[in-house]
Amino acid sequence: MTVFLQFLFSGLTVGSVYALIGMGFNIIYNATSIINLAQGEFVVIGGLLMWFFLESCNVPFFAAIGLSILSAGLIGLIMERLTIRPLRTNDLLVMTMVTIAVSIVMRGLLMFKFGKEPYSYAAFTEGDPLVIGGAVIQLQTFWVLGITAACILGLYAFFNLTMVGKAMRACSFDPTAASLVGIPVSRMIMFSFILSAVVGAVGGAAITPISLMEYDKGPMLAVKGFCAAIMGGLGRGRGAIVGGLTIGILESMTAGYLHSGLKDAVALVILLAILFFRPAGMFGNTTMQRLKGH
Amino acid sequence: MTREHGIALLILAALVLAIPSIVTDSYVMTLMIFSGINAIAAIGLCILMGSAGQVSLGQAGFYGIGAYASSVLSQSFGLPVPACMAGAAIVSALAAVILAVPSLRLKGHYLAVATLGFGEIVYIVLNEFGPGGPSGFGDIPPLSFAGVAITEPAHVAWTVWGFLLLVLVFSLNLLNARPGRALRALHGSETACSAMGLDIVRLKIKVFVLSAVYASIAGSLYAHYVTFISPSSFSFFHSVLLLMMVVLGGITTVWGGVIGAVIITLLPETLKSFEELDVLAYGLILTLSLLFLRRGIVPIVIDKFRTSERGHA
Amino acid sequence: MLDIRNITKVFGGLRALDDVSFSVPAQSVSALIGPNGAGKTTMMNIISGMFPPDEGSVSFNQDVISGLAPAAIARRGLSRTFQHLELFGEMTVLENVLVGRYIKSRSGFVASGLRLPSVRAEEKENRERSLDILASIGLAEKREERAANLPLGEQRILEIGRALATEPTLLLLDEPAAGLNIRETRDLGEMIVRLNADRGITILLVEHDMDLVMRISTAITVLNFGQKIASGKPSDIQRNPDVIAAYLGDEEPPC
Incomplete structure (x- = not known):
């Protein structure tokens, strides 16, 4: 039981990050129908920038968080302005390829600045780990879970309570109608990149003290986050949360009880199984999703 | 096959014969060999995407199966290399059928992701259960034909590009005959295709298998050339590279795959002078070419050529 | 019927x-x-x-x-044409009709790739029949044009030609x-x-x-x-x- 709890908590921790990445995918997908395969790089950027501000610039903790979020948002904005906007094509394949190319650029920059070694920094709060049912839980774990929950609530509030958020939702339902009622669709697309960069970076900043961060972690994180988004039904915010947590827990259980090398296969097997048997995700309405499935 | 294709094939064949005879530099030979290997896989992807309109982000999986299956067959069972390559191609074809049957109901992003998942699973399986695990294994028998080993770089280059020429001829023949026309028609209108009595699902499965077999041949050639393989050569990144080759070269013609493969293979080498900035430069070049050469190099060049021809007439 | x-x-x-x-x-x-x-x-x-x-x-x-x-x-x-044209626009007029011959011929992937004699014979026959059809509907001269470049009237006729190719x-x-x-x-x-x-x-x-x-x-x-x-x-x-x-x-x- 102790071991099980231990695995459960570590699964929830990584699962939260997958959920955040999955939500990032959804935000951009809803606004543009693009699968942004640079989503994993946002997470890496969050972790490494946080290290840079904390350890290299000795900026106080909250300022470092603020600066990391700001920089990540700026990177999302630059990415959209320089690549997605000028492209102006309906060819989703080319757009998705561009996001891959951009992710390579980001990796190149990260490698140039930070090199190939893994980075870490102190947990957000000092203190002894908690012991729950015999399982030892790092305090940072609660930070990760808490921050994820805060992000989820924040996004929910943003999309349901603010004008910009509502406008973005309108664009995802019907861009033509949205532009007819005067919503600037292209600005909403820009917001979607900023928002999803920020969400990814927050996840990266929170997880780095636990699992380290290096320049080339992006692609695997993107694949996992994408599995989470698909599992929940592409484009559904809440689906990605359940998807991410499920994948995290299953991964951690597989690594613990079966074989650590198979950890990464879990998400993929789930992914294929869902695609083949339930393309709308575990909770989706199949016909609706097929219609949307381009 | 049209006259233009015939002429292009002859020029290519002449270059393939000439370059290794004139250039003796082993580094150039290595690049030529790798370009040829990549081009074989890229042509398969080109046909899959450009003709049948299907996307695959998992070609490295078939490339890896081709490399590992052929290596294991030749090393453990001592079978002649050509037989091993054929065996590996059959294994890849079977894997392709297993993947294709459920995947082809999916469209666009979903299909791309299913193939991505497949490629990654192959990678993980090779990592965990492949001979040598993550560090791979060596002493793979070199390429050979009728018992004679082919190890001289110039000879390997001729062999690889010989395979490439055969693949090109086969593909061009195919595309200009009944099955190829059906594939191109599929890209035009699936509704009309079904009204013409075409079995769309079977066609898609077959073209998927074809692209897998090409990737498998490329993987086998790779393994028997470098004689040491590890899973890292067959990761998602390689699938992306293949896709880049095809998109950059142009998906509407198999020549796009060849040109794209040569460029993408040579690019990192020419970027070595940038030292630690090489990944960055690589990414920038890819981004810019996607932004500005969206239709692919070969179609753009062909169009330019045709317009200037018309201008002279 | x-x-x-x-x-x-x-x-x-x-x-x-x-x-x-x-x-x-x-x-x-x-x-x-x-x-x-x-x-x-x-x-x-x-x-x-x-x-x-x-x-x-x-x-x-x-x-x-x-x-x-x-x-x-x-x-x-039983063959058909479409009210909203469904031609293979990027293919030539002749190729459109040749696609119609699909169910009346048999060459598969491997045979076609190798261009076996049986494939050549079948291609020749398909080509002749398709050219016959094009001649009978008055599109023989335009056989090498891209289908999408034809005027609407000829596109409608070409759809009929393609349907005829299925016999x-x-x-x-x-x-x-x-x-x-x-x-x-x-x-x-x-x-x-x-x-x-x-x-x-x-x-x-x-x-x-x-x-x-x-x-x-x-x-x-x-x-x-x-x-x-x-x-x-x-x-x-x-x-x-x-x-x-x-x-x-x-x-x-x-x-």
């Missing part, structure tokens, strides 16, 4: 077709007419298998074909004269009559151009709001009071 029995099709709450029955006799040129929204194209799509009927059945040469896939129906010798015994034409001018429509009419007389192909056409319908068809079925309101010879249809009433609300009178 073709028996439509009690076909009903509902979209949402709308009965697009309501218990419609009619037959297409072998060797006839039959027409399905009716005001806009009468359910004609829906009927075409049901016959060719694009979607299944909710009730009723379609039989072709005494076999029930409703429920079969469109490709399976096409292989039985159908029954040909469904969905508004073949839409967008054609008077001269093109007259040529089209002559061509349909010729296909029927020379090649013995049974024709079922959906058409708005009443002039054309009355001139070439031997049997007519009239639909209105998804229901059959009349069927018979052109002369009977022209005098049928229900038909006249149905068309009076429409800007197009029957003659």
